[in-house]
Structure formats: structure tokens, C-alpha cells
Amino acid sequence: AQSVAQPEDQVNVAEGNPLTVKCTYSVSGNPYLFWYVQYPNRGLQFLLKYITGDNLVKGSYGFEAEFNKSQTSFHLKKPSALVSDSALYFCAVGYNTDKLIFGTGTRLQVFP
Amino acid sequence: EPEVTQTPSHQVTQMGQEVILRCVPISNHLYFYWYRQILGQKVEFLVSFYNNEISEKSEIFDDQFSVERPDGSNFTLKIRSTKLEDSAMYFCASSKRTGVNEQFFGPGTRLTVL
Numbered sequence: 280a281q282s283v284a285q286p287e288d289q290v291n292v293a294e295g296n297p298l299t300v301k302c303t304y305s306v307s308g309n310p311y312l313f314w315y316v317q318y319p320n321r322g323l324q325f326l327l328k329y330i331t332g333d334n335l336v337k338g339s340y341g342f343e344a345e346f347n348k349s350q351t352s353f354h355l356k357k358p359s360a361l362v363s364d365s366a367l368y369f370c371a372v373g374y375n376t377d378k379l380i381f382g383t384g385t386r387l388q389v390f391p
Numbered sequence: 392e393p394e395v396t397q398t399p400s401h402q403v404t405q406m407g408q409e410v411i412l413r414c415v416p417i418s419n420h421l422y423f424y425w426y427r428q429i430l431g432q433k434v435e436f437l438v439s440f441y442n443n444e445i446s447e448k449s450e451i452f453d454d455q456f457s458v459e460r461p462d463g464s465n466f467t468l469k470i471r472s473t474k475l476e477d478s479a480m481y482f483c484a485s486s487k488r489t490g491v492n493e494q495f496f497g498p499g500t501r502l503t504v505l
Binding site: 311371383 | 395397422424426432433434435436439441446447449482484489491493494495496497498499
């Protein structure tokens with residue numbers, strides 16, 4: 280069965296430091312991978328996706344993610360965190376179907 | 392920038408009552424979805440809709456649920472007889488195509504069943 284795991288409930292990082300939010304997936308075949316961000320009282324906002332091609336994908340707000348097929352991972356990264364990046368981050372996988380399967384979410388807290 | 396909109400933002404209802412949640416997808420999108428997020432849990436797929444019919448649904452989407460696109464702009468989710476466990480945030484989403492295209496989500500409707 281397809282699944283997504285986000286092993287960390289919360290990630291804390293100081294402003295200006297690099298951040299990583301982890302995601303691993305389990306799906307047969309070639310997945311489509313997505314990252315979404317959710318700010319308080321807002322819907323899910325699309326950040327970036329991996330479909331095929333370069334393993335490093337660049338997205339909105341300076342975020343990027345690296346697809347690693349051997350480790351079945353799609354970690355979200357940013358070289359220099361901002362306080363305004365503090366939010367809930369969801370990894371999701373799609374695979375030849377309509378639905379997205381979401382991870383449980385990781386709360387990113389960037390402190391000044 | 393076009394957005395998915397949802398109304399109401401918060402709906403409170405009594406158990407057993409019918410509710411209709413409304414969504415206006417992005418105008419040139421062809422695929423429409425409903426997801427829900429029970430408080431503190433992950434976002435779960437409910438149903439997808441294309442060409443005026445359901446294209447996929449989850450086990451959660453039983454015969455108490457229905458979807459409709461009554462006109463060219465609205466997309467609705469109806470729960471016929473609400474249960475306490477239907478309390479959740481319901482998100483509508485739309486996309487140009489299925490699969491490779493990202494889905495754009497609305498702000499959600501918080502449904503509280505008393």
C-alpha cells in the first residue's frame with residue numbers, strides 16, 4: 280500500500296540556519312511527490328513537486344527538495360530559514376490515481 | 392492569482408442533520424477533490440470528480456456522502472445524516488489534470504457536529 284512518513288512532529292531551527300524537513304514514501308512504481316505548507320487558518324499551499332528529471336527540485340519561497348530513489352526520500356530543505364517559514368508542512372505522494380496521500384505533517388518552528 | 396474558495400468557513404450542526412459544504416474551484420480546472428482533516432490527524436482523501444462524475448473515492452466516502460457540480464462554478468459536498476465523527480476540516484481542491492498536476496486547496500470548512 281502507498282504511504283508517506285514524516286518522522287518528526289516538530290522541527291526547531293534558528294533563523295538564518297539551514298532547515299530540513301524529512302519525508303519518506305512507500306509506493307510501487309514511480310511516484311509523484313509534493314510538498315505543501317499550511318499556515319494557521321489557511322488551506323494547503325503548494326510548494327513544489329517532483330515528477331521526473333532532476334532529483335533536486337526548486338519551489339516557492341526558496342524551498343527545495345531532493346528526491347532520493349534508493350532511500351525513498353523526498354526531504355524538504357531551505358538554506359536559510361526565516362521566522363515567517365514557521366508553519367505546518369505536509370509531504371504527499373500521488374501515483375497514477377487522483378488522490379494524494381499525505382503524511383502526518385511536521386511543524387516547523389523558526390525562532391529569532 | 393486565482394484561488395479555490397469555500398463556504399462557510401465554519402459550520403455547526405446537530406447529529407443527524409444534513410449539511411452541504413460549498414466550493415468554487417479555479418475556473419479553468421477540470422478535476423475536483425474533497426479531503427478532510429480530523430483535528431490532529433493527517434489529511435485524508437475523500438473523493439475526486441471529473442466530467443460530472445466521481446472518478447475515485449475512498450472507503451470514508453460511503454453512501455452518506457455525495458458530491459455535485461450543480462452549475463459551471465460550484466462544487467458541493469453533501470453529508471446526508473451527520474455523525475459526531477464527521478467533525479473535521481473539509482478541504483476542497485482542484486487541478487488542471489490528474490496525477491502530475493498539483494492540486495490547489497481552498498481554506499477549508501470546519502464542520503462541528505454536536
